[in-house]
Amino acid sequence: MGTGSRAERHIRAIAIDHSEHCELVAFADTNAVRMRVYNERLTDLGHPAVPTYKADEFLEMIRRERVDVVVVATVDQFHASYIVQALEAGCDVVTEKPMTTDVTGARDVLEAVERTGRKVTVAFNYRYSPIHEKVREVLADGAIGEVGSAHFEWLLDVRHGADYFRRWHRDKANSGGLMVHKATHHFDLVNWWLGTSPETVFAQGRLFFYGRQNGERHGHARDYERVHGSAAAKDDPFALHIEQNEWQRRLYLEAESEDGYRRDQNPFAPGVSIEDDMAVLVRYVSGATMTYHLTAYSPWEGYRFMVNGSAGRLELEVVENSWVSGQRPAVHGDEANPEEHWARLTVRPFFDRPVEIELKTGEGGHGGADDRMTAALYGEPAEPDPLGRHATHRDGVMSLLTGFAANESFGTGRPVQVDDLIKL
Numbered sequence: 001m002g003t004g005s006r007a008e009r010h011i012r013a014i015a016i017d018h019s020e021h022c023e024l025v026a027f028a029d030t031n032a033v034r035m036r037v038y039n040e041r042l043t044d045l046g047h048p049a050v051p052t053y054k055a056d057e058f059l060e061m062i063r064r065e066r067v068d069v070v071v072v073a074t075v076d077q078f079h080a081s082y083i084v085q086a087l088e089a090g091c092d093v094v095t096e097k098p099m100t101t102d103v104t105g106a107r108d109v110l111e112a113v114e115r116t117g118r119k120v121t122v123a124f125n126y127r128y129s130p131i132h133e134k135v136r137e138v139l140a141d142g143a144i145g146e147v148g149s150a151h152f153e154w155l156l157d158v159r160h161g162a163d164y165f166r167r168w169h170r171d172k173a174n175s176g177g178l179m180v181h182k183a184t185h186h187f188d189l190v191n192w193w194l195g196t197s198p199e200t201v202f203a204q205g206r207l208f209f210y211g212r213q214n215g216e217r218h219g220h221a222r223d224y225e226r227v228h229g230s231a232a233a234k235d236d237p238f239a240l241h242i243e244q245n246e247w248q249r250r251l252y253l254e255a256e257s258e259d260g261y262r263r264d265q266n267p268f269a270p271g272v273s274i275e276d277d278m279a280v281l282v283r284y285v286s287g288a289t290m291t292y293h294l295t296a297y298s299p300w301e302g303y304r305f306m307v308n309g310s311a312g313r314l315e316l317e318v319v320e321n322s323w324v325s326g327q328r329p330a331v332h333g334d335e336a337n338p339e340e341h342w343a344r345l346t347v348r349p350f351f352d353r354p355v356e357i358e359l360k361t362g363e364g365g366h367g368g369a370d371d372r373m374t375a376a377l378y379g380e381p382a383e384p385d386p387l388g389r390h391a392t393h394r395d396g397v398m399s400l401l402t403g404f405a406a407n408e409s410f411g412t413g414r415p416v417q418v419d420d421l422i423k424l
Contacts, residue, residue, distance in 0.1 A: 001058060001082050002074030003027050003034045005251060006096055010071045011038060013374035015047045022378050025065040028053040033255035058082065062089045069094060075168055076175045080105030083120060084112040092119040094377055098184040099396035101176035103404055103421050106397045113393050120393035121377065126185050127192060127389040128372040130360045131343055135316055136193050136387055138357060143347050144309030147194055150290040154186055154303045159324050161276070161296035162238050165210040165267035170274060177274040179205070179403035183294055188391065188399035196286035197398050201405035202415040205278035209297035215268030227264040228253060240264045280406050299323060312349035397422065
């Protein structure tokens with residue numbers, strides 16, 4: 001359900017990479033052109049086209065095609081609705097993150113799982129990164145003792161970060177803001193790494209860089225609403241020229257006549273209702289605390305995670321792009337860009353020299369994490385999971401509670417008790 005760009009990794013994994021274990025039987029979407037584009041991609045790969053259904057034919061698709069598992073990859077605000085409908089129709093669900101965008105949706109999913117006994121899996125690909133697996137191993141092995149506190153800084157560069165302000169994500173009603181859409185990944189990693197869950201959250205956030213007023217104040221604003229067909233966007237370093245990317249052109253530009261969705265909006269145009277600079281303080285059930293900061297307008301992309309323990313300190317630094325070249329009309333997650341990248345993991349024990357931990361990365365999206373995740377989801381059913389990478393509906397809710405509480409704290413200026421939102 002949903003055939004935007006995020007669906008691609010699931011479609012290929014089911015139809016091509018792991019076809020001996022599963023079968024792709026249908027697409028459903030509000031946009032017929034995008035479903036046709038994916039069917040053309042399938043036939044190019046030697047797979048027959050599959051039946052397509054309108055969004056309001058979702059339940060009919062499940063019945064007619066005898067669906068066992070529904071993959072939900074729509075705009076975020078609709079995730080919970082399709083998850084619940086699929087569960088009640090007797091299906092299991094694999095959903096893209098975030099599992100939902102608000103507390104009501106989270107409660108609906110929890111109740112539907114309890115009521116139906118069906119299974120929901122959240123596609124947290126970051127759990128399948130070899131780097132992140134190593135962090136979990138090192139912490140679980142007690143290399144720094146009991147965890148007392150952590151600091152997590154995530155930087156989105158002005159190519160990737162700006163993309164959230166060009167698309168439907170710019171409207172908080174669609175995405176829940178970056179505290180939900182993006183940071184659910186990061187909060188899930190912390191829950192998983194530390195083996196705990198959030199208790200109290202205090203946060204401050206604002207729209208500092210993107211949007212019309214900020215663009216004018218900082219000198220980045222250009223007078224256009226969307227890039228395609230706009231002379232004002234021709235030399236704008238923040239413009240995304242999707243007509244220069246064949247896949248994006250076919251999937252979005254040529255599909256506009258169906259629903260009017262514009263993939264290439266000006267990040268400094270009016271209509272932005274999400275934050276781009278967010279600071280969060282979390283206290284966990286374990287007693288550990290975390291300071292977290294997400295910046296969506298950085299000159300480089302990557303993250304730093306530092307953990308202080310009773311026997312030392314762990315430091316992770318991942319530089320995904322050391323700078324933004326602007327040499328090509330790249331979309332984040334597309335082919336490799338020319339900027340440098342590296343990762344370092346260091347354990348600093350008390351009264352001893354620092355130890356550099358060897359890190360391995362894989363080929364493909366997110367350092368090999370995408371392929372490892374889809375292999376676990378759709379490949380050999382008996383694959384072992386000693387690190388507990390598989391994320392359930394409960395993990396999905398736990399990852400969201402920090403973001404939900406942060407969004408509430410943005411508005412009230414007060415700390416939020418997570419149990420006041422949902423008691424698990």
